[in-house]
Amino acid sequence: MKNSSLLKLFLELIKIDSVSGEEQEIRNFIISLLKKKKLTYKIDTVGNLFIEKKGSGKPIMLCGHLDTVEPGRGVKPVVEDKIIKSDGKTILGADNKAFVSVLVDILVNEQIDRYLEIILSVKEETGGGLDFFPFSWLRSKQGIIFDNANPIGGIVLRSPEITNFSLEFLGKASHVATPEKGINSLLPAVEFLGKIKKHLTNTNKKISVNIGLVHSGTAINTIPEKTVIKGEIRSYDQRKFNFSKTLIKEIFFQAKKVFKGEALLTFDGYCPGYHHQKNDPFIKKIASVIKKNQLTPYYLKRSGISDGNILNSHQIKTVVLSDGVINPHTRKEKIKIADLFLIKKLVLDFATQI
Numbered sequence: 625m626k627n628s629s630l631l632k633l634f635l636e637l638i639k640i641d642s643v644s645g646e647e648q649e650i651r652n653f654i655i656s657l658l659k660k661k662k663l664t665y666k667i668d669t670v671g672n673l674f675i676e677k678k679g680s681g682k683p684i685m686l687c688g689h690l691d692t693v694e695p696g697r698g699v700k701p702v703v704e705d706k707i708i709k710s711d712g713k714t715i716l717g718a719d720n721k722a723f724v725s726v727l728v729d730i731l732v733n734e735q736i737d738r739y740l741e742i743i744l745s746v747k748e749e750t751g752g753g754l755d756f757f758p759f760s761w762l763r764s765k766q767g768i769i770f771d772n773a774n775p776i777g778g779i780v781l782r783s784p785e786i787t788n789f790s791l792e793f794l795g796k797a798s799h800v801a802t803p804e805k806g807i808n809s810l811l812p813a814v815e816f817l818g819k820i821k822k823h824l825t826n827t828n829k830k831i832s833v834n835i836g837l838v839h840s841g842t843a844i845n846t847i848p849e850k851t852v853i854k855g856e857i858r859s860y861d862q863r864k865f866n867f868s869k870t871l872i873k874e875i876f877f878q879a880k881k882v883f884k885g886e887a888l889l890t891f892d893g894y895c896p897g898y899h900h901q902k903n904d905p906f907i908k909k910i911a912s913v914i915k916k917n918q919l920t921p922y923y924l925k926r927s928g929i930s931d932g933n934i935l936n937s938h939q940i941k942t943v944v945l946s947d948g949v950i951n952p953h954t955r956k957e958k959i960k961i962a963d964l965f966l967i968k969k970l971v972l973d974f975a976t977q978i
């Protein structure tokens with residue numbers, strides 16, 4: 625295993641801007657490396673890069689994301705005390721370039737005989753990337769992702785199901801002196817909020833709803849023409865998720881009953897959840913490889929969402945592992961060089977031992 629090439633590649637990728645939706649330059653850079661080694665690749669309609677590396681054994685899928693959050697332009701990596709960080713003005717982008725550089729380094733610089741299917745996705749942070757991947761390209765039934773910011777050894781077992789929702793009440797504006805000429809869009813919204821209020825606490829066991837944004841009106845002397853309420857449903861339990869969705873619909877219909885304007889309820893940004901069992905054979909194999917590397921596997925019962933949610937919903941049993949990245953999505957993001965090398969060691973072991 626050659627680590628010097630990995631460190632160099634990681635620093636190169638970090639310096640290429642790739643905020644969500646602008647992954648072209650980093651993708652082209654990676655393609656230029658693949659071409660030198662005569663590796664074949666495909667790009668789908670939204671820009672996800674797919675590399676099939678033929679070899680023995682059952683194919684295994686590895687998926688990293690090319691995009692970063694903001695502030696992610698002009699990143700200047702600083703290497704200090706065996707740690708890589710940014711200069712404090714931007715994020716570092718180790719989320720997910722630590723794993724991406726490992727994958728590309730293995731493809732380009734290592735000789736391993738294992739059938740690998742590698743996806744380098746776009747727009748993981750915003751949505752709209754892997755959702756559009758042509759899953760017929762994939763033969764793997766199992767996959768691994770390193771994209772969880774915890775000490776290496778962590779295995780994510782669960783991720784929530786999420787949907788956003790938006791209520792829009794459209795009435796008619798009027799001067800406050802002539803309210804009878806207007807249709808007040810705030811009234812059904814207040815009705816809705818009044819009814820959902822008691823469900824907005826964590827102590828409620830049956831539903832899991834948050835209202836994050838309320839916007840109404842344009843001026844204090846005008847009957848508000850438009851009122852918008854936005855929120856999300858987030859749950860690890862599908863029954864609770866469905867119950868919450870039904871409840872939102874019911875309360876919405878009650879709230880708009882006497883409203884003379886237009887009322888619209890939309891759900892979008894859906895992300896499926898998943899739940900792996902600790903004693904699942906695939907999870908057990910992953911844990912045993914982690915143990916062989918003198919690490920203690922540990923299980924994360926809660927996590928944010930990632931490409932893993934989409935892959936799992938397509939029946940590719942995908943396990944998200946911790947990558948050692950510290951403070952991702954902040955200007956204080958950093959990673960130990962040793963952890964970068966450790967991810968590579970683990971991926972090589974997974975490729976040969978799973």
Ligand SMILES: [Zn+2]
Nearest residue numbers: 689719720771
């Ligand atoms: Zn990430």
